[in-house]
Amino acid sequence: MDVYVEKQKCTGCEHCKDVCPVGVFVMKDSGAPDVNSDTAPAEWQWKGTEDPATFAKWKDVQDGHTHFKEKSVAVNGSACILCQACLIECEGECIVITDDTSTVYHSVYK
Ligand code: SF4
């Protein structure tokens, strides 16, 4: 299983880390030197610029979560059991999972 986060869309809400039963995700400060320590494709790595639409949608939301301070890093994608919990909790709709048959799953916030 490959698990990637499109980091420019990640709000830093931590929902993925909270719901994942196998510890796929860790949160890193967006300025941390190892924020791109996963194996996500280059276009999904953090380069310092938020996705404008995602930022506009979540920047003023007060839901008890800090937004746009941290990024989720999928450091343990091989442990994913495809429970799909993260796929419905992801504010930024930025988690992409590819299973062993090359089926691709995208997170959709519900
Ligand atoms: S689908 Fe995979 S990465 Fe997502 S919460 Fe479940 S085990 Fe974790």
Ligand code: SF4
């Ligand atoms: S749930 Fe989505 S938006 Fe929230 S921290 Fe995880 S990857 Fe980022």
